[in-house]
Amino acid sequence: MRYDADMVEPQVEPVRLEVNGIERRLFVAPHRTLLETLREDLGLTGTKHGCELGECGACTVLVDGVAVLSCLALTLDADGAEIVTIEGIGSVSHPHPLQRSFADHGAAQCGYCTPAMILTAKALLDRDPHPTDREITEAIAGNMCRCTGYLPIVRAIAAVAAEDRP
Numbered sequence: 107m108r109y110d111a112d113m114v115e116p117q118v119e120p121v122r123l124e125v126n127g128i129e130r131r132l133f134v135a136p137h138r139t140l141l142e143t144l145r146e147d148l149g150l151t152g153t154k155h156g157c158e159l160g161e162c163g164a165c166t167v168l169v170d171g172v173a174v175l176s177c178l179a180l181t182l183d184a185d186g187a188e189i190v191t192i193e194g195i196g197s198v199s200h201p202h203p204l205q206r207s208f209a210d211h212g213a214a215q216c217g218y219c220t221p222a223m224i225l226t227a228k229a230l231l232d233r234d235p236h237p238t239d240r241e242i243t244e245a246i247a248g249n250m251c252r253c254t255g256y257l258p259i260v261r262a263i264a265a266v267a268a269e270d271r272p
């Protein structure tokens with residue numbers, strides 16, 4: 107019997123995400139990753155595509171407040187979740203304190219790791235507003251940076267942690 111791919115119904119399922127405070131309803135294939143959905147379906151390219159193996163951390167986003175590697179997460183598993191990407195935490199005119207501090211401390215050079223670093227740092231500061239340098243270093247251990255040598259990143263996060271914020 108002849109197999110005709112065009113005759114096969116695409117297998118997609120509905121999913122509802124709240125992305126940066128906006129409800130998004132989509133139909134996605136079961137194998138579609140959250141990284142693919144964010145970048146390719148929703149156009150949120152601030153989330154970076156790196157190794158796709160869970161090794162570089164560049165694809166980190168927040169899912170219900172937890173830093174998650176979106177290349178390893180299936181979109182369907184995020185049904186009903188609140189997703190935060192770098193586009194959702196600040197803007198050029200109103201940067202998040204971490205974005206401002208990264209700029210002030212030279213913690214972003216090529217910038218490829220920066221969205222994930224900032225979101226990882228945000229997850230840390232949300233659960234522990236005043237971490238030690240060691241705790242900061244441990245929190246970003248899964249995020250690779252090939253440019254900065256990491257010290258400016260730790261300093262940038264520590265500077266925000268030292269601020270007297272609500």
Ligand code: FES
Binds near residue numbers: 156158159164176
């Ligand atoms: S792209 Fe996800 S960990 Fe590298």
Ligand code: FES
Binds near residue numbers: 213214217219250254
């Ligand atoms: S600033 Fe280039 S990889 Fe981190």
